[in-house]
Amino acid sequence: MAKAFFDFIAQHVQLSPEEKAFVEELLPTQQLPKGHLLLQEQRISTQFFFIIKGCIRLFYLVDGIEKSAFFYTENEFVSSYESFTKQVPAKHNFQTTEPTEVLVISQESAYKLLAYSPKFDFLARVIMEVELATYQNMVASFITLSPEQRYLQFLEQKGALQQRLPQHYIASYLGISAESLSRIKKRILLKKQQ
């Protein structure tokens, strides 16, 4: 069981040893290969995830072309909240970009946790708040930043991913072509050398 997961919980609520044991028993971890699809749009989400190690890409399909929107990494939750809670078709595609280890919270486990203690109800709200903040930041970044500024923000927030992801995923995330990303990188390098 992931220490990081309990560290996250401990930031928000204090679990008793019994509650901890209940969580450990209930939530399995999964080792996923690179390229594994955890959720496809139009399907109904029945699980959400906490990333122990690895990276999961959120993408949308536009006329058959994948457009990357976000990269979730270590210690982040990945969920299609509306689909999971209301059992409506998902708008999200989630796929691992490298071998990834996740903690799996199924519909069934979620209900068991919520019934077990109000602490988990509180945690569910915290997770949702984090998701809301993530999307609000995405919107603000789309509107207020240029592709170059978005790339610099990406390096600042998720710099470690730069080596781990195919460059066309990053270009797609910035809404630009792979060629434009190359130009931006060169420009940044030049500025650094000055």
Add this chain to the structure above:
Amino acid sequence: MAKAFFDFIAQHVQLSPEEKAFVEELLPTQQLPKGHLLLQEQRISTQFFFIIKGCIRLFYLVDGIEKSAFFYTENEFVSSYESFTKQVPAKHNFQTTEPTEVLVISQESAYKLLAYSPKFDFLARVIMEVELATYQNMVASFITLSPEQRYLQFLEQKGALQQRLPQHYIASYLGISAESLSRIKKRILLKKQQ
């Protein structure tokens, strides 16, 4: 007191006559002139709003230029959730685009409601879910739609606003110039006539 507000509540929880009276007594309505700033970025949000009549624009400031991100209208909640709940500086600017009537939920009222009945705790979650879905749709729309498609979606979802808003707000919302918006409108008109 807004009937629409109680209609919204009734979709999710059943209030007793006493609870209804408590809400009516607690939450004031306000008549705001056009151009009124309800929240400025970097300030701490102490209120959120339910629009009875009118329109509130969400915008971001980029090098002193206002970039419109969303238009909230009748029966929608307007909040800077993170700022309101955690008392951190807001990232949002909210401004009326026309004379607007809102129901005001202050920090103090919110606490009173939450302490009064767990029903309001449930409602708070519903409001947050709606906000999350709104932002998720914004992100999906930025990534998957062209400016013309975004304009068609705007007409479909908030068509009534088309006559009520200055065109440069709509252009800014689409991320294009007022001239490009004119061209898109002409193209759509031409297609209709064919």
